[in-house]
Amino acid sequence: MRKYAFFLGCTIPVRSISYEISARKVLEALGIELVTLKEFSCCGPAPLYSLDFYGALAISARNLSVAAEKGLDILTLCSGCFETLLRAKIELEQNVNTRKKVEDILNSAGRKLSTNVNVKHIAILLAKDIGVGELKKKVSADLKDISVATFPGCHLFRPGRALRTSDNPQKPKLLDKIVEALGAKPIEYTGKYECCGGTLSGIDQELSMKMMVEKLRSIAEEGADCIVTACPFCFIQFDMGQQAAKRDLKENISIPVLYLTELIGLAFGIPPEELGLNTHASDVSPLLSKISRDG
């Protein structure tokens, strides 16, 4: 049985719990064991790197060290956590000057630096390590009538060289491959490989909404049954953002928004309420009525 240090970060357990719930269910079905490490903190997010680069890097390094001490690889759900932790590991292993600097900071806080740990994102674990073939074997519901607008987001794939992305970082197909394996139809639309606008939400809410809405419109034009993402910021942008767009911009588009693990759970025949679908802001019932459970 594979075992991982489960890195939840800040946003998912507090603001977007259905990602955690559905991931736990799906990983259990696939025989993956998850361990919570008490000493994990926030990953050291991008805004913190903007303020205090070495403080943020030391925080990322501290999280790596916590997992390394237990001899466990890290599994993240959030694309942001994935990017910061993996890049921190690579930078600390490649550059002796950076490593020395960060080591000194950690030592002054009483922590030993270790980067001897792998960092995985759940989408990569599912598609590459477990493999789409294994996912296919577990599918019991019929998703053939479901058109899926996957939203890959940025931090799972870019910067491609820094993250050693095996996909095309400008046009990643990882999520589409998983959706296809589940028997659903991935679709193309304008803006698919761009940013959701989530990063701007704490800086300029209006611009952030504009960025989301332009994608929402093109997704609606292509007639998607749902939006599927593997990043909590993209999810919150589309799921809660749709309600805000209705209220503030009179933008009357309703499309169910799902986490990748929720769609996988549905395909595996797990009941929607066990996946946390009742916690969404967007109405998922039009999608559920199109899925036949006995396939």
Added chain:
Amino acid sequence: MLGRRLPKTEFDLEFRKKLEEHFHEARTINYCFQCGTCTGCCPSTKITGRYNPRLLIESALLGLTEDLLSSPDIWLCVACHTCIERCPQGVKVSEVLSIIRNFATRKNNVPEGVKAIASQFVETGFTIPAAAAILKRRQEMKLPELPKPNTEEIMKIFEATGFLKLVRG
């Protein structure tokens, strides 16, 4: 708009060196030949109409630091890293801008929303600490307990970098 008028002050010709000394990847700024690919592919430029990474990089190269480091525009990067993928010269545009924001932070040019996240973080180790109601809900849903890191250790990290002092003012 930044770069469209004469600079207010002197040129800090050492600024590009200061960036590189802060973090080595910033040296890629020297390869910029001002083609504007970064601005052309930028989703923030498309939406804001005023955000212009090429001009920000130019200002950094010329050392127009007073304008650059007080500009609200440097915070409009969405960190999607498309510019890094597309730059024909291998300039790590979004990375360089992140390093530039480290310098702007020392001049107290930080949006309120980002400041709030930072002060939350240095005290708790999380950007969004879980409220009691959330913890109760998790218990009801039979979800495992959340991590509870040693906050003293986290504060010591920011003490070592000098950031704690900056946050607490």
